Amino acid sequence: AQSVSQHNHHVILSEAASLELGCNYSYGGTVNLFWYVQYPGQHLQLLLKYFSGDPLVKGIKGFEAEFIKSKFSFNLRKPSVQWSDTAEYFCAVNNNNNDMRFGAGTRLTVKP
Amino acid sequence: DAGVIQSPRHEVTEMGQEVTLRCKPISGHDYLFWYRQTMMRGLELLIYFNNNVPIDDSGMPEDRFSAKMPNASFSTLKIQPSEPRDSAVYFCASSRDVTDTQYFGPGTRLTVL
Numbered sequence: 001a002q003s004v005s006q007h008n009h010h011v012i013l014s015e016a017a018s019l020e021l022g023c024n025y026s027y028g029g030t031v032n033l034f035w036y037v038q039y040p041g042q043h044l045q046l047l048l049k050y051f052s053g054d055p056l057v058k059g060i061k062g063f064e065a066e067f068i069k070s071k072f073s074f075n076l077r078k079p080s081v082q083w084s085d086t087a088e089y090f091c092a093v094n095n096n097n098n099d100m101r102f103g104a105g106t107r108l109t110v111k112p
Numbered sequence: 113d114a115g116v117i118q119s120p121r122h123e124v125t126e127m128g129q130e131v132t133l134r135c136k137p138i139s140g141h142d143y144l145f146w147y148r149q150t151m152m153r154g155l156e157l158l159i160y161f162n163n164n165v166p167i168d169d170s171g172m173p174e175d176r177f178s179a180k181m182p183n184a185s186f187s188t189l190k191i192q193p194s195e196p197r198d199s200a201v202y203f204c205a206s207s208r209d210v211t212d213t214q215y216f217g218p219g220t221r222l223t224v225l
Binding site: 032045095102103104 | 145147153155160203205214216218219
């Protein structure tokens with residue numbers, strides 16, 4: 001079955017630490033990839049997305065993600081996290097068969 | 113545009129009662145999605161519509177759950193009868209295309225006692 005895996009359920013970092021959140025998917029063929037963020041008490045909002053072109057995607061607030069097709073991965077990175085990055089992060093994947101799936105989410109806690 | 117609108121924001125009800133959640137998508141968006149979020153199961157897609165027609169309801173947990181979209185600007189998710197295990201945050205989202213960015217509403221936090 002098609003699925004999206006986020007292996008880290010909860011990540012705790014200190015401010016200024018580097019971040020990498022893993023996302024792997026099991027779809028074949030062409031995919032569109034997303035990272036959404038949910039800040040405490042708020043609804044999900046788009047952080048960045050990849051449809052085609054440069055596999056290194058820049059998003060808002062200094063986030064980036066790299067699509068590695070051979071590894072079926074779309075990991076999210078930020079070189080230096082801030083306390084305000086504390087949130088839950090969701091990877092999402094869809095394909096042209098109208099199948100959209102979200103990962104279970106990774107909760108990030110940044111200690112001031 | 114005001115974004116995706118959901119009501120109510122919070123709902124507390126007793127087991128066995130009927131619950132109706134409402135969603136107004138962004139104007140011009142042809143796709144509407146209903147999700148459920150819990151600590152145990154994360155974010156789950158329940159059902160989605162294209163041009164008011166249900167396309168995939170395989171995520172609907174059981175017959176107690178039903179969703180309708182009578183027109184392009186309104187959708188409901190109904191639970192009848194509700195059970196404590198239905199307690200969750202229910203999100204509605206809309207998009208122009210199924211492969212496009214989804215815009216989420218603020219969610220409805222449902223508590224079934």
